[in-house]
Amino acid sequence: MDEQGVKVKNPWHRPVVIFLAAVIIVGIIIMVAISVVQNKPLHQKYKYGIVLDAGSSHTSVFIYEWPAEKENNTGMVRQKHTCNVQGKGISSYSANPQGAGASLQECMEEAKQKIPAHRHPETPVYLGATAGMRLLRMENEEASDKVLDSVAHSLKSYPFSYQGARIISGQEEGAFGWITVNYLSKNLRKPTGTLGALDLGGASTQITFVPQQNIESYDNSIDFRLYGNDYHLYTHSFLCYGKDQALKLSMGKKLESTLKADETDPIELRDPCFHPGYNFTRTVPNVFNTPCMKEMKLANETFFHVGLGNWSQCQQSIRKVFNTINCPYSRCSFNGVFQPSVYGDFGAFSAFFFVMDFLNLTSDTLATTKQKLAAYCSTPWKKIVENHPNIKEKYLSEYCFSATYILTLLEDGYKFTSNNWKDIRFIKKIGDSDAGWTLGYMLNLTNMIPAEAPDTPLMPYGGYVTFMFLFSLLILVLLLLVYFYFRRSTRTGQKDII
Numbered sequence: 001m002d003e004q005g006v007k008v009k010n011p012w013h014r015p016v017v018i019f020l021a022a023v024i025i026v027g028i029i030i031m032v033a034i035s036v037v038q039n040k041p042l043h044q045k046y047k048y049g050i051v052l053d054a055g056s057s058h059t060s061v062f063i064y065e066w067p068a069e070k071e072n073n074t075g076m077v078r079q080k081h082t083c084n085v086q087g088k089g090i091s092s093y094s095a096n097p098q099g100a101g102a103s104l105q106e107c108m109e110e111a112k113q114k115i116p117a118h119r120h121p122e123t124p125v126y127l128g129a130t131a132g133m134r135l136l137r138m139e140n141e142e143a144s145d146k147v148l149d150s151v152a153h154s155l156k157s158y159p160f161s162y163q164g165a166r167i168i169s170g171q172e173e174g175a176f177g178w179i180t181v182n183y184l185s186k187n188l189r190k191p192t193g194t195l196g197a198l199d200l201g202g203a204s205t206q207i208t209f210v211p212q213q214n215i216e217s218y219d220n221s222i223d224f225r226l227y228g229n230d231y232h233l234y235t236h237s238f239l240c241y242g243k244d245q246a247l248k249l250s251m252g253k254k255l256e257s258t259l260k261a262d263e264t265d266p267i268e269l270r271d272p273c274f275h276p277g278y279n280f281t282r283t284v285p286n287v288f289n290t291p292c293m294k295e296m297k298l299a300n301e302t303f304f305h306v307g308l309g310n311w312s313q314c315q316q317s318i319r320k321v322f323n324t325i326n327c328p329y330s331r332c333s334f335n336g337v338f339q340p341s342v343y344g345d346f347g348a349f350s351a352f353f354f355v356m357d358f359l360n361l362t363s364d365t366l367a368t369t370k371q372k373l374a375a376y377c378s379t380p381w382k383k384i385v386e387n388h389p390n391i392k393e394k395y396l397s398e399y400c401f402s403a404t405y406i407l408t409l410l411e412d413g414y415k416f417t418s419n420n421w422k423d424i425r426f427i428k429k430i431g432d433s434d435a436g437w438t439l440g441y442m443l444n445l446t447n448m449i450p451a452e453a454p455d456t457p458l459m460p461y462g463g464y465v466t467f468m469f470l471f472s473l474l475i476l477v478l479l480l481l482v483y484f485y486f487r488r489s490t491r492t493g494q495k496d497i498i
């Protein structure tokens, strides 16, 4: 047989290979394209929720938004808008309840503008009132009911889904503040490392954290199961220990001792918590018009409120509003309230932030904070006014007291020390959203934090697409390598034969 005549059949004949390669490439492109389109979130749809924070000093309206299909994922809800209601808090309308509802008008109209009209009917609106209304309820329950009826009536007149207007408890206020800061800092999907919450209002203050010790009092303990993790929280709300009520308590005590010691007329209240040169005439009932104190007999007396500007004396006077004598537990903060040792990092927000931020005291050691504050308090009132011409004198005059109160509350009350002072972060916002109880309240009422962890995709969407693309590329490269390998060996085979 003639060997020259043998025809070797080449399985990798060129047109066939080109055709196959083209089919594979087109196949891969189609696969990637389909996976991209299939998994791409459809046009993002947002849902909305409105919470009104009816605080003792003022009311704020918070609008939240979140992508509709991701509502059970942590960190998806963000604050879209806030509106500050003009005027004082709703509890100040006790003599004119209609005014409370009417005061919400402007901000609720703004909410109508901010939220797309087709979403209005499904947008829940909640109003939670805090310590100002708790105090009004103690003083005059009928008046507090009328104020709540008035705001409820007003909120029902908007096209949203009205879900209620109520006075929330101190425990709720503390616990929802804790949920907010931990939701926003995305701590809730991790088993450890939560952030404690410190909230200072005008009429109450809250402390909430995961303690290391046993919680000895039932009232201070709250359990949550969130995203598959169990949390055992310590929380306490001190009614009358917000900064505005604490100022009244402290001035009330000073007035009492002044009146006992000195019956002269007019009375002069020499106050170390106000700047030297500060001198205002006040009335006694204006200090005692709160259920936080027993009224004094000299109801119509006026007095001169005179500043001394002495920080350490101011701190001494503030210590008198904390009762540290009786503690029926193994340890207490004050007023016989159980408190385990503070543990972990804390977010301190609301007036904790406003006051410390105004005085530039958010990032110093405890010793430096005290030094700076002492210098600030002893600055003459005239100079303080000159330095801050645009701030209302009432607010400006109270920063020395407020900051001294904050230090005393944190150190003597809650037992923070110079060692763990750095663990307190004075914060206003986390990301776009304000720290406060409102977000946690809404997440809870809309069931947006599931007890068990929701199923999550193996990898995030971007990672998935990249993976599909790189994996397809790898297959392509391998196919090409195989092709070239076979082509070479076929050629070599042909040569050998030749």
Ligand SMILES: Nc1ccn([C@@H]2O[C@H](COP(=O)(O)OP(=O)(O)O)[C@@H](O)[C@H]2O)c(=O)n1
Binding pocket: 054, 055, 056, 057, 058, 089, 130, 131, 132, 200, 201, 202, 203, 204, 205, 242, 243, 244, 350, 351, 354, 355
């Ligand atoms: N920019 C601001 C806003 C509020 N604040 C104070 O922060 C406190 C807020 O308390 P709040 O109205 O929420 O009262 P609570 O009902 O929480 O006790 C008040 O004492 C306000 O005067 C401030 O110091 N600076």
Ligand SMILES: [Ca+2]
Binding pocket: 055, 056, 130, 200, 201, 202, 350
């Ligand atoms: Ca508040």
